[in-house]
Amino acid sequence: MRLFELLLFLSNTGLFALTVRLKKGRRSFPVFAASGISTLLLVIHWTVEGYRVQLFFPYCITIVFLAVSGYSYFKKTRPKKFPRFMLGSAYTALAIMLVGTAGLLYAFPVFKLPEPTGEWKVGTQTFHFVDTKREEIFGDARDGKRELMVQVWYPAQAGTGKYAPFVPDPRILRYMAADYGLPGFTFQHLKYVSSHAYPGAEVSSAQTSYPLILANPGNGSSRFLHTSQAEYLASHGYIVAVIDHTYNTFATEFPDGRITTSTTNDLFSPHDDYRTSIEIRDKLGKVLTGDVAFVLDQFELIQSGQIPSHLKGRMDLGHVGVFGHSIGGATAYDASYDPRIAVGIDLDGGLYRLRDKEGLRKPFLFIHSESYFGQLKRVMDNRVYTDAELNRMGSTREWEDQVTEDKKLELERMRETVVEGGQVLYIDHTEHLNFADVQFISPVFKMLGITGKIAPERANSVINAYMLDFFDMYLKHQGGILMKGPDHRFPEVKFVTSL
Numbered sequence: 001m002r003l004f005e006l007l008l009f010l011s012n013t014g015l016f017a018l019t020v021r022l023k024k025g026r027r028s029f030p031v032f033a034a035s036g037i038s039t040l041l042l043v044i045h046w047t048v049e050g051y052r053v054q055l056f057f058p059y060c061i062t063i064v065f066l067a068v069s070g071y072s073y074f075k076k077t078r079p080k081k082f083p084r085f086m087l088g089s090a091y092t093a094l095a096i097m098l099v100g101t102a103g104l105l106y107a108f109p110v111f112k113l114p115e116p117t118g119e120w121k122v123g124t125q126t127f128h129f130v131d132t133k134r135e136e137i138f139g140d141a142r143d144g145k146r147e148l149m150v151q152v153w154y155p156a157q158a159g160t161g162k163y164a165p166f167v168p169d170p171r172i173l174r175y176m177a178a179d180y181g182l183p184g185f186t187f188q189h190l191k192y193v194s195s196h197a198y199p200g201a202e203v204s205s206a207q208t209s210y211p212l213i214l215a216n217p218g219n220g221s222s223r224f225l226h227t228s229q230a231e232y233l234a235s236h237g238y239i240v241a242v243i244d245h246t247y248n249t250f251a252t253e254f255p256d257g258r259i260t261t262s263t264t265n266d267l268f269s270p271h272d273d274y275r276t277s278i279e280i281r282d283k284l285g286k287v288l289t290g291d292v293a294f295v296l297d298q299f300e301l302i303q304s305g306q307i308p309s310h311l312k313g314r315m316d317l318g319h320v321g322v323f324g325h326s327i328g329g330a331t332a333y334d335a336s337y338d339p340r341i342a343v344g345i346d347l348d349g350g351l352y353r354l355r356d357k358e359g360l361r362k363p364f365l366f367i368h369s370e371s372y373f374g375q376l377k378r379v380m381d382n383r384v385y386t387d388a389e390l391n392r393m394g395s396t397r398e399w400e401d402q403v404t405e406d407k408k409l410e411l412e413r414m415r416e417t418v419v420e421g422g423q424v425l426y427i428d429h430t431e432h433l434n435f436a437d438v439q440f441i442s443p444v445f446k447m448l449g450i451t452g453k454i455a456p457e458r459a460n461s462v463i464n465a466y467m468l469d470f471f472d473m474y475l476k477h478q479g480g481i482l483m484k485g486p487d488h489r490f491p492e493v494k495f496v497t498s499l
Contacts, residue, residue, distance in 0.1 A: 012062060015034050015035060038061075049192065057098070116232050122154070149244040149246070150241050153227075153231055157204050161198060163196055164197050172251035176222070209315060211316045213239070214292055214341075215324060216324030221249060222252075243291055268280055274402040281327075285331065321341065322344040323346070326435075334353055346365070360417055360420075362420055368425065379404050380499065415499045424495070424496040439451045
């Protein structure tokens with residue numbers, strides 16, 4: 001909770017207490033003075049911190065109390081007597097408003113992202129790329145070509161000015177709310193969350209170049225929901241480019257003001273058979289993998305100066321990594337077949353296009369949630385679902401048998417990457433959304449089981465530590481300590497030694 005919104009809420013609570021506890025004849029000046037303080041705090045809050053809908057009740061309470069108490073104080077009128085039930089109803093309504101506000105502020109805080117821990121300051125820049133060689137198949141793109149927004153975080157010289165906002169364009173927040181089935185105003189306060197990156201800052205001259213890492217959000221996610229990971233890696237000496245996969249994000253804003261929304265979910269029907277669903281996912285995956293290859297092409301043009309940017313000549317394109325979350329993790333794996341990419345990380349994503357290629361012959365790290373590893377463990381243990389379990393899941397034996405066959409192939413792919421120097425891990429008490437910044441948005445997610453029992457800050461620090469160690473090992477030829485086995489500093493991390 002921010003300072004002045006907290007003070008405003010406390011001043012409203014004080015107003016309520018004064019009104020209830022003081023006798024009618026003694027309320028006039030204390031309540032008027034307290035109302036004046038609340039009004040001052042409201043003005044400062046609006047000016048310094050900005051309006052947010054979760055404080056609608058305190059705004060109303062402050063204005064009404066100022067008007068009523070001011071009228072009563074200056075008119076010197078004797079307070080009117082109201083029936084006891086009316087006063088009781090008013091006090092009850094005020095109490096409900098204040099309790100409701102406290103709940104909203106708890107559920108939707110203006111949180112702070114974890115600060116990057118590396119030695120470098122962080123800069124950020126956003127690019128708009130159009131792939132003239134690929135037709136857009138998921139929506140109505142300008143000129144019918146596939147176009148992408150890509151945000152880059154990088155080691156910067158000492159930054160000046162304000163940090164870039166966490167959310168690139170507040171207009172997309174209503175689409176995010178709709179994606180969660182919530183009213184459009186629900187996440188508008190996220191526009192007040194700040195990143196730790198300086199927009200347009202010069203690239204740090206501490207090194208001549210920095211390894212490049214490409215990153216991929218999950219289905220219905222967004223590039224800004226990997227800000228903390230990108231900032232962390234950038235502060236440790238990497239250039240990190242997070243790709244908004246157009247029509248697979250909940251919303252993507254373009255420089256000309258257009259906003260595209262997710263359409264890829266429309267590809268899937270609950271009535272599809274398993275193989276049809278897999279074919280559709282593979283079709284989507286092919287586009288996402290193509291996005292990574294195309295973006296890497298564009299960074300080669302930036303490196304040579306054919307696309308203007310102060311990143312020119314500053315990327316070490318001989319050491320390129322990739323990571324992603326959910327289907328973005330599968331994209332990272334599939335994109336790693338590109339010979340330009342040296343190493344990759346999959347954050348809790350099931351693989352696609354498993355039957356299209358031979359196994360990946362390069363190091364790759366799989367970091368899974370406890371729940372996803374539980375699904376893999378069932379396959380490894382050859383455990384078959386009972387009829388009662390299938391009924392609870394709303395699934396069929398035929399469907400789950402096909403899932404099992406694909407998971408066996410997925411496990412084989414993991415084994416192959418371990419032979420090449422990779423690892424398979426899972427983190428205790430995590431769920432799928434602990435691998436993106438969505439875990440910071442609301443503590444209610446944890447209560448509902450959307451995120452795991454682990455604290456978001458702890459999950460973030462553990463995941464970042466293992467990602468950095470793995471990339472350092474293969475892109476900088478240093479580190480690799482955490483890849484050797486369990487570490488007492490991270491007891492949540494479990495190595496899967498038998499696949």
